[in-house]
Amino acid sequence: MARQQHNLLLHVDELTWGFADSTSLLFDKFKFSLYKWDFTILMGKSGTGKTTFSKFLTGKLESPKKTIYYKMWDLSSFSSDDIQQYRRKLGLIFQDSKLIKSMTVKENVIYPLKIYGLGEATIEAKYDKIKKEFWLAELESRNISQLSGGEKQKINMARALIHDPELIIADEPTGNLDRDGTQKIADMLIKLHKSGKTVLVFTHDIHLLNYFKNNTKINLFKL
DSSP: OOGGGGEEEEEEEEEEOOOOOOSOOSSSEEEEETTTOOEEEOOOOOSSSHHHHHHTTTTOOOHHHHHHHHEEEEEGOOOOOHHHHHTTTTEEESOOOOOTTTSSSHHHHHHHHHTTTHHHHHHHHHHHHHHHHTTTTTTTTTTTTSSSSHHHHHHHHHHHTTTOSSSSEEEEETTTOOHHHHHHHHHHHHHHHHTTEEEEEOOHHHHHHHHHHHOOOOOOEEE
16 A cells, blocks of 8 residues: 555654763653654664653553654644543554453443543444454453563553554564464464554564565555
8 A cells, every 4th residue: 555645644843852860861862753654663762762752652651742743643643532532543562461360351442432531332343352352252251460571561462453543553472472373473464454443563572573574565664
């Protein structure tokens, strides 16, 4: 699919930024573009700004004015309500699954829909769809403590996707997994991209990068 201007989702125009207690810049005129249907890998070692950049893109950290845009709208101009609406367009997958231990698998997966105030019928319909896609039938009544690391990350992904987000942002999604678990999560992300999702992955893992390169077409940015 052609990367055309009207399909531009995120655009970063010369991001220059550093921590107040540091004499050096973390970002120096950094440029970045993400288009609808892209599968993009943002690669960088620890300390190069991956987590900070992901916070800018998800609105958790206020970005400099006229620097980071969502569909040509300046994120720095968004109100708190605008940010909440913007985040509903994102499916966020983290290294730490951030699952709620007091809830079952199903309760964790549908939790975002409860927050959004959707009706029970709509929630059940969306859950039935995601349950089939992620093979959750045997896991749905389990407690989080009963899951393996790979299973937790699968649940994390299901929860991130249940509201059908426009963009999937995965920040070190395989950081706590072994090689087999890493491959399974990578395959899920590739499958999601082939189904029409836009995917952005932050990673420092060269093995994960090479796996993606060998199994799908990617765009690569380095920090």
